[in-house]
Amino acid sequence: MSDTLRLLLALLELGPRLNDLLGDKWPPYGEELQELAGRAGRGEDPDKLRRSLDLLVVRLLAEPPAMELVERLMADMAAPTAARETVTRRGRVSPPVVPDTVRPTTDETTGVVTIPVFYGTDRARGDDTPARYFGGARGTLSLGVAEVSVPTRGRDLGELTSPSWWHFEFSANPEKHVILKTVGALGRDAFVTSLKDSLAAASDHDVLIFVHGYNVTFEDAARRAGQLAVDLKFAGRTLLYSWASAADTRKYTVDESTIDWSRDHFEAFLQLALGEIGAGKVHIIAHSMGNRAVINTLERVTSWQLPAGAAKLGQIIFAAPDIDRDRFVQLAAKFKGCAARVTLYASSRDVALLASKFVHGYPRAGEAGDALTVVDGIDTIDASLVDTSLVGLHHSYFGEKRSILNDMFNLIAQQLAPDRRFDLQASGDALRKYWSYRA
Structure with a gap:
């Protein structure tokens, strides 16, 4: 069965539920679906049918009552084929098995790298499918390991590729897309043992923790962590702290409340990484609102009682931090010197941060221009000119642009100071020195 026909049949099956959600708005959609079914039955040109169905889906996604249901349908159809094939007779997916040896692997034939x-x-x-193993509601701190496959051929550096329903790619292709393959929960002791053994087998005994921002699912956070590990050529082990973002653009204030609630959980996770797994250094990349959990945790780092031989904080990267600039300056003074180096990436073209400033009334630490944050002990990098093709309009520029990656x-692998990194040039003056990308 073609992907076009599968989608058409799935929408027809959803008809009664969409009718309940849309009420008087539904009949035209229902009639159009019936018409498309008739055209499919008459063997109409697949390309014409595909374009008509494409337009129908776009309109349904613009209907707020139906949007979530249709998005869920698209996500189900885009789920990896392997995951769909493990559906049991009860209609659920068997929990994935955590691999005995958790190490990165490379398929030499396809160039696909699988990252733990x-x-x-x-x-x-959530349920047992990798894409919805965790949802957006708050729970308790849990640990485990996910497998993410990342193509290294035919994918641009920084690109977080996924199936495009408007291109009628309903099945994830490991050779084209970054895929969350499995998610497996582990008890605390098993997690520590597994990570410690995996790290001992690595060529580099450092770890990299990624903390995502606002409006991010667990699936996309894990995919981004895997993509960063591959594109940064990180030879240690990659960790993810995924706080309970609602993953909904309409729930910004909900995420704000949750990131504050999450701080103690992140602190416990960071202490585990520093003190229990045999790491050499712990590096952190925090994005957007996720910076709040990190910076509020670092405020208390000097009070921690870590075991002898604990790891040190290496590179801390604040990427596009969505935190009040004045509050950032206050906290930066408290954690000065806690890490080998602290770096702040800012942009004057980051629309998400400009919107946040509009909501809060004060500049955000990730803004550049007149609001650029320059603090003693932090290397501030103005990324506004990193790409003239509207880079700043995309809040995730930190993980997607070759120059920043x-x-x-150079920061994490080479431990280079800004004055030794070729793409950067000194800017500002002696009292307010920062760095910017060469034009």
Whole structure:
């Protein structure tokens, strides 16, 4: 059965539920679906049918009552074929088995790299499919390991590729897309043992913790962590802290409340990484609202009682931090010197941060221009000119632009100061020195 026909049949099956959600708005959609079914039955040109169905889906996604249901349908159809094939007779998916040896692997034939992402999360459990293993509601701190496959051929550096329903890609292709393959929960002791053994087998005994921002699912956070590990050529082990973002653009204030609630859980996860797994250094990349959990945790780092031989904080990267600039400056003074180096990436073209400033009334620490944050002990990098093709309009520029990924590689792998990184030039003056990308 073609993907077009599968989608058409799935929408027809959803008809009664969409009718309940849309009420008087539904009849035209129902009639159009019936018409499309008739055209399919008459063997109409597949390309014409596909374009008509495409337009119908776009309109349904613009209907708020139906949007979530249709988005869920698209996600189900885009789920990896392997995951769909494990559906049991009860209609659920068998929980994935955590691999005995958790190490990165490379398929030499396809160039696909599979990365273990050791996670901590305070999200509530969802179902047993990898895409919805954790939802957006708050839960308790849990640990485990996820497997993420990342193609290295035919994918641009920084690109977080996924199936495009408007291209009628309903099945994830490991050779084209970054895929969350499995998610497996582990008890605390098993998590520590598994991570410690995996790290001992690595060529580099450092770990990298990624903390995502607002409006991010667990699936996309894990995919981004895997993509960063591959594109940064990180030779240690990759960790993810996924706080319970609602993953809904309409729930910004809900996420704000949750990131504050999540701080103690992130602190416990960071202490575990520093003190229990045999790491050399712990590096952190925090994005957007996720910076709040990190910076509020670092405020208390000097009071921690870590065991002898604990790891040190290496590179801390604040990427596009959505936190009050004045509050950032206050806290930065308290954690000065806690890490080998602290770096702040800012942009004057980041529309998400400009919107946040509009909501809060004060500049955000991730803004550049007149609001650029320059603090003693932090290397501030103005990324506004990193790409003239509207880079700043995309809040995730930190993980998607080659120049910034190269710069983070030089930071983490090479431990280079800004004055030794070729793409950067000194800006400002002696009292307010920062760095910017060469035009």
